[in-house]
Amino acid sequence: MDIPVLTIDGPSGAGKGTVSRLIAQKLGWHYLDSGAIYRALALELTEKDVLHESIAEIVDVALGMDLVFSSENRSVLLNGQDITDLLGLESTGNNASKIAAIPEIRAALLQKQHDFKQAPGLVADGRDMGTVVFPEAKHKVFLTASASERAERRYKQLKEKGIDANLLKITADIQERDQRDSERQISPLVPAADAIYIDSSTMSIQAVVAEVLSLVR
Ligand code: DC
Numbered sequence: 001m002d003i004p005v006l007t008i009d010g011p012s013g014a015g016k017g018t019v020s021r022l023i024a025q026k027l028g029w030h031y032l033d034s035g036a037i038y039r040a041l042a043l044e045l046t047e048k049d050v051l052h053e054s055i056a057e058i059v060d061v062a063l064g065m066d067l068v069f070s071s072e073n074r075s076v077l078l079n080g081q082d083i084t085d086l087l088g089l090e091s092t093g094n095n096a097s098k099i100a101a102i103p104e105i106r107a108a109l110l111q112k113q114h115d116f117k118q119a120p121g122l123v124a125d126g127r128d129m130g131t132v133v134f135p136e137a138k139h140k141v142f143l144t145a146s147a148s149e150r151a152e153r154r155y156k157q158l159k160e161k162g163i164d165a166n167l168l169k170i171t172a173d174i175q176e177r178d179q180r181d182s183e184r185q186i187s188p189l190v191p192a193a194d195a196i197y198i199d200s201s202t203m204s205i206q207a208v209v210a211e212v213l214s215l216v217r
Contacts, residue, residue: 004029004121005137006216007129011178011189012093013150014143015200015208020125022209027123027216031071032116034126034133035096037109039087040067040078042095055104062108090173097177100127101184127181130192139216142191143208145201147174 006029008020017033024031041062045051050061068077075084086092099105106128113133116122124133130140145153151171158165181189191197196215200208 001119003117003119004139004216005117005134006121006123006139006141006212007134007137007192007195008123008125008141008143008212009127009129009131009189009191009195010141010143011147011150011174011181013154013174014145015153015205016125016143018205019143019208019212020123022205023212023216024123026209026213027121029121029123030116030118032113032122032124032126032129033069034113034124034129035093036069036076036087037067037112038096038100039092040065040076040083041105041109042092042099043083043086044078045099046095051099055102058099058102059104059108062105065112067112090170094173094177097180101180101186103186106132106187127189128187130195131190132187135192140192140195141212141215142195142197144197144199146199147171147178149201150174 006023008016010016021031044061044065045058048061050057066079070077075082076087077083110133113124116124117134124137126133130137130142148171151167151174154170154174155165155167178189198208198211
């Protein structure tokens with residue numbers, strides 16, 4: 001059977017996670033947060049202190065990760081340990097972006113991502129979902145927003161959580177991460193040739209969800 005896949009790629013902070021989750025819920029499809037896999041590996045490498053070891057050792061760690069995503073409460077278990085809060089840290093995202101530039105790591109994580117493609121369908125969120133991981137996907141979206149808008153959103157999110165935040169620093173981090181993710185040699189952040197481009201800078205989450213759903217239905 002041909003399992004339908006909707007890919008939603010774009011830079012960090014464009015609203016991919018929120019939009020993808022809502023759409024997966026509405027369609028009753030599975031959801032893949034591929035960034036969380038890179039983040040989990042970054043945490044595991046830091047914890048095991050093997051960031052500076054050989055690529056072969058890093059790949060072993062990647063292949064050995066036991067990752068469980070719970071759909072009910074959005075928690076993530078890595079080798080039985082709840083890492084949900086650690087996954088969301090800015091430092092985890094930055095470390096994930098660094099290790100994500102290593103081709104052997106991307107290759108080692110491919111199967112884990114393919115495993116999410118199950119009936120009745122999949123919404124896959126990331127950077128290379130439509131270009132590399134699921135190039136056969138029927139529906140592809142590239143969701144972006146201006147760097148300043150994405151920084152503002154992140155700033156508000158952190159403030160709401162009571163976390164001290166600095167808008168200038170967040171903007172600089174976002175720009176640095178965009179550049180690294182877009183300019184890397186392997187699987188860079190680029191829209192698939194057949195992706196629909198949506199700029200959410202002045203759109204509400206509901207408006208983006210409605211537009212993407214209209215593509216799928
Ligand atoms: O989507 P995110 O912020 O959770 O992703 C964290 C980092 O992981 C991102 O900066 C680059 C990397 N990543 C990737 O290279 N490919 C993906 N499909 C998803 C994330």
